[in-house]
Amino acid sequence: MEPIIHINKLNLYYEQFQALKSICLDIPEKAITAFIGPSGCGKSTLLRTLNRMNDMIPGTRIEGSVQIGGKEIYSDDVEVEVLRKQVGMVFQQPNPFPKSIYDNVAYGPRLHGVKNKAQLDQIVEQSLRQAVLWDEVKDFLKRSALSLSGGQQQRLCIARAIAVQPDILLMDEATSALDPISTLKIEELVQELKARYTIVMVTHNMHQAARISDRTVFFLNGEIVESDDTRTLFSTPQDARTEDYISGRFG
């Protein structure tokens, strides 16, 4: 698998606090990569670095290199809006806009200049189908997105993220607020989406990482302890700290 994301010697500071320490990591294309580690280990910080969400936090300073598709995303000529179209994000809490189901999905394409009704209809249907939500909502697309269940809302957020045809989908604990059945649906969905998108997910649920990811990266205190094929990492981890963490000895 070819790496689509190439991170080299990345340091990130919040004021004086160093949250990421010399991160080097290649993330393969069209695969699911899971970040695991105890709270405060830097996994979400690194995820947010990939679409420059950290830019919004005052006092953040970054050194090193993050390349996506061979392009340095922290260089001056990168437009953050364009980057975020390429690198979509789904958050822990489903956060649909207080608009209709249709308008939620059409929001991104409209923002990027799609005005044609037929074309928008097609994007909305296709995105909802890919997010395995179409059959449940096709008859009331004008209804408020807030009327959907939590699991449906999260799939709507995924549909909204893929409506702008990103290359990469970041998921920050995207199932931790959901019940087990909705979680399972999202997990199945993510497995299907990897045929089209590169998925990077942060999860507190180690078994979720073991179930659905292709590669797993274990973080501790702002550093990568181990990064490997998921089966290997969960069967024969090389570092004792990884073994301790996945076996529940700390964290």
Place this chain on the structure above:
Amino acid sequence: MIQRREFDQNLEELRQLLREMGEHVERALRESITSLQSLDVNKAKGVIAQDLKLNEMEEEVMDIGSRLIVTQQPVAKDLRRIIVAFKISSDLERMGDLAVDIAKVTLRLEGQTLLKPLIDIPKMAELVELMVEESLQSYLDENTDLAYKMAKDDDEVDHLYSQMISELYSIVVHHPDSMQQVMLLTLVGRYIERIADHATNIGESAVYLVTGHRPDLNQ
């Protein structure tokens, strides 16, 4: 997240059960051989009766292990500890059955006299008993060196076995009427040799537990 303390206690319970099963097998093997040497039918019956306990312990290992998988969803070495416990308990249970088979030979020979005092069979059994002990110890101490050392003894067992077969063959040539006893003693040799193979399996399990890779010690 695994509730570590209770989980560790349960894993320790599994270890202790396997230790007990190992001691049981060593004793069963020893007593089946002494029952054969002296054609002591009561002792042989004791070995057969005791086997029930070994079967129960195997079931207990299966119960604890499957409960831990369901409730704790262990990974990495924790998962291997349970997989290995399943495998070792089933090896030990089979070893117990083979000791019972030896005891049954004693029952079949009731009222007869042995053609000659047994030499190679007790020698083999003694060596195999040591293999059983060492294989279990390699698992309990997670000592892969001991597992490899133990597996080497299997060559000597095989050597004694073929020596025994040649000897019994020459006996049957000169005393065709001893056919039944010779066949039964050949089977005993085979049973002991099979127990050694199971000990080697336990050594392999010990290596798998420690390294995550399956060696072939049975070459």
